[in-house]
Amino acid sequence: MTSTNKENIVWLGVYGHPDDETSASAGTMVKLSGEGHQVYVITATGGELGTLGTGGTKIRREDLASVRESELKANMKAYGANPPFMLRYVDQELEKEDSEVLAIKILDIMHLVEPDVVSTFGPSGISNHPDHIAIHKSTLIAYKKYFNPTGENSPLLIYPSIPEDIAEMYNLQLSAVEKNMDLTIGIDDTIGYKIEGLKNYKSQEDAQEFAAHLSERKGPHFESFAVSDSSPNDWESYPVVDYLRSL
Numbered sequence: 001m002t003s004t005n006k007e008n009i010v011w012l013g014v015y016g017h018p019d020d021e022t023s024a025s026a027g028t029m030v031k032l033s034g035e036g037h038q039v040y041v042i043t044a045t046g047g048e049l050g051t052l053g054t055g056g057t058k059i060r061r062e063d064l065a066s067v068r069e070s071e072l073k074a075n076m077k078a079y080g081a082n083p084p085f086m087l088r089y090v091d092q093e094l095e096k097e098d099s100e101v102l103a104i105k106i107l108d109i110m111h112l113v114e115p116d117v118v119s120t121f122g123p124s125g126i127s128n129h130p131d132h133i134a135i136h137k138s139t140l141i142a143y144k145k146y147f148n149p150t151g152e153n154s155p156l157l158i159y160p161s162i163p164e165d166i167a168e169m170y171n172l173q174l175s176a177v178e179k180n181m182d183l184t185i186g187i188d189d190t191i192g193y194k195i196e197g198l199k200n201y202k203s204q205e206d207a208q209e210f211a212a213h214l215s216e217r218k219g220p221h222f223e224s225f226a227v228s229d230s231s232p233n234d235w236e237s238y239p240v241v242d243y244l245r246s247l
């Protein structure tokens with residue numbers, strides 16, 4: 001691994017829209033940055049096709065990408081994370097991009113930040129959104145190009161996961177791997193950041209709904225991740241796995 005000691009973990013999230021990173025991993029990112037680790041997010045699109053405001057605010061469609069980018073930047077700051085890398089694709093046009101071209105953009109950032117953990121959507125993208133599936137495919141290509149089995153540049157690749165019963169409750173068509181609870185991180189101490197982060201996406205109706213759901217829900221709160229089949233077979237022996245489980 002690029003850094004095996006727990007003093008210096010680099011987390012890289014690779015997601016489709018501003019707010020995906022928060023829904024998937026805000027609690028975990030805040031825990032990591034609070035321990036002095038480096039947290040980065042790549043956001044592929046501006047989310048131009050999202051809702052145009054909540055609670056009485058009305059955003060013009062042409063302003064939505066910049067509004068959502070501001071919301072993302074403010075949240076990353078609040079989480080103690082680095083400013084986001086914006087790839088500036090247009091919402092729902094990611095699947096039209098050549099997967100290899102998108103992968104090279106992600107790969108360049110991997111070389112820049114040298115991640116120990118890469119977190120992205122699994123094969124179904126949780127919601128089957130085409131941008132989520134596109135970002136999964138290209139991140140996987142980038143990961144395979146970046147990965148070096150000799151020990152340098154060999155991060156863990158993980159996907160947000162949802163337990164089978166909850167996936168059924170919400171009628172989510174997940175792939176098998178996305179139901180694996182390989183890493184379950186308790187976030188009772190950082191759930192407030194996640195709820196505030198979702199609320200800060202004032203432009204987005206579904207972020208407000210998720211915030212309300214989390215606010216009403218009694219703990220324990222957790223974020224769970226599946227380890228990708230493309231991660232090394234000996235991933236259980238990675239020091240970062242023990243560390244994430246101990247967070």
Ligand SMILES: [Zn+2]
Binds near residue numbers: 020
């Ligand atoms: Zn999304």
